[in-house]
Amino acid sequence: MGNRHARRRTCALAGALLVVFSARLLAHPMPNTEIAISPGAGSVVFDIAIPEPELRLALPPDLRSAADLLVEPQRSALARYFDAHVAVRTPAGANVPQVVESMTRWEAHDADVGAYQELRVRIVAPAADGFDPRHFSLHYDAVIHQVPNHFALVYLDRDFHTGRIEADLPVEVGVIRYDFRQDSTPPFDVTLAPGSAWRGLVAAVALGFHHVAGGLAHLLFLASLLIVSPLRAIERRWSLFQGWRYTARRFLTISLAFTAGHSVSLLVGAFAWVHLPSVAVEVAIALSVLLAAIHAIRPLFAGNEWKIAAGFGLVHGLAFSETLSGGGLDAMTRAGVVLGFNLGVEGAQLVAMACAVPLLYASRWRGFHALRITAMGCVVGLALVWIAQRAAS
């Protein structure tokens, strides 16, 4: 994966109290707070995960004992708590007004303490005059002000401008901890390596291209649908070549329908937090390959290939969006990622389609029947193996 190098490059964070741990040294004396930073075009998203039992210890007594922190009036009080204990400042010391965008509860797991309830708080520091999302200081002491042994690990999550766009393990960049020698929680200075929107777009295109080029299931699904584009179903059997006009029309309709399908679900997946379990999506994709390959042996839905292409295109798009899911990218940056990623997907699809053209030409010959059935038989077998494997995982 090329993005591994990109990740190395982008974690060039520097700061006054910035300690870079090796991942192996990561140790939780108890579940601690984790802050994932995602710098955007002008704004910064902070995804903060706090163990609820530790948070409650730090809240005012009336809030501490409330049954549910996420219903009113506790919810507003909690938002005010974060307003009081989180501040983003420019290097010059100017306060950047931030917004508590969402608060949700999540079941977390830790090797030492087992399962526990975790609150996930998303705070956004929106674009503002003089605010550089790559150079600021984070004044954070939620929980820590009252439970001084508690600490917050800080991670760099998505960073479009340096090409860190994939859903992957964030890179740990430091820790916010109470300093007993100073008797305070020092601000955490964030200085990110410079980047550009162009770099992010290029990374998104490359990611999309590699995702399809390296994803045999996507290619085989499309190939299985396209292989019958020159053919006509006559009495439950496939004919031979039906002419270039006929072929071109069907070839383009199927391709475009697939593009439309995966573009829509990619967009929805990337923006609307439609998060499907990847196992289910992977199984559905394997099923789509199976169905398309069977159809290419014996017509099942002749003339309606485009509907299947569009319908299962939606499923394939969900798998794409899985790659981009999570992380706090602002809308503009996310749009850039989706655009670039889709361009890459189209590029790979075009290359695959170009490779398929000689095959279409071969459909003039009688031997094409045997070729098609053998090839598609193999695809059916492969799809069945995938279904079994993916369902078992």
Added chain:
Amino acid sequence: MIKRYRIVAILSLLGSASLALAQQPPGGGPPGGGNPGGFVLKLAPYYTNKSTPLGAVDTGAADRACKTQGYAKLQCLADLLKKGMAPALVARLQLPYSVEDGKKWSNFPPLVYHDRVGVTLGELSAPQLGVAKAILKEATGIAADEGYDEIEQILNADDFLKANSTQIGFASGNFQMAFLGTPAAKGTWQLYFGGHHIALSMTYKDGALASATPSFRGVEPFTTYNANGRDNAPLAQEQAAFAAALTALSPAEQSKARLPQTYTDLIAGAQQDDNFPATKAGVRAGDLSPDKRALLIAAIEKYVGDVRRPDADTLMAKYRGELADTWLSYSGTPSLAAENDYLRIDGPSLWLEFSMQPGRIVPGVHPHSVWRDRGADYGGNR
């Protein structure tokens, strides 16, 4: 005919779509993504997960081979352990002196903390285990429930957890011993022994004990547990001594000693060297009555007593001399029996912390505690 296939196609599409939707987690995906602090849940091969009950180990041969006393015996035992040991094992037991390696201790089991140095007890033969046990006894003393006996019981706790949990990595055989620097008449070296809930750091310089800290002790379960053929309660005496010192305080002294913050763990624990507050908090021992000071001294002795005499006496004399300027503070309740109960003794040199935490494997509570010395940790080397 065509219609039927269309139905099949639509059904399978709907089927896979509903399968996908049915498995969707409630409330949609987390905005924060996956688990950023994910652990590598894998143990190095020298963690054999074997039980090596030290109580059953015979030190007779080691004692006969090293008949001297004190440091000479320790040096003799260290040489004896290395003699005849496989070179690959010696290479992990005998390391160059380095404070950096000395700092590689933790309260965590090896599944969570991976950087400890040394050979594991599980790798040692029966005679070698005898020597290792003799080393621990020589370094930490033989009083009941203190020193070596306390260590044996904390190791037994891991065998108890091994028998009562599915998590791997708990086992007395997973505890490690290392010599940082060569045990000799001249020069500096540190005896390291540690594992889950234990860190022993004894630094020797030119044949004398230079430091017995940092020294970490914790145990789960905290209630008396039967393991390896005996009842164990290694830190019950420590908790009782601390609670006695706190409950003896008058209400006014208690309110002065109470810290405004909440502590769910130690602040000067593993990898938090020199994390001492700039100003001392609580009540000053010099302002307490002699009987209350005596209770404080008794509590301190529970930790300093994990060092073999007469070294323990030397250390106690130092801490007694600094007692007037030693501060006592706590958070939670003075009985130190409930979750988040916390105690701190902070002197010019002495640093003691005790933190009661929820049980991680066994329901109830379990303590962590650390003894440090502001000037002498790791032999005063940094």
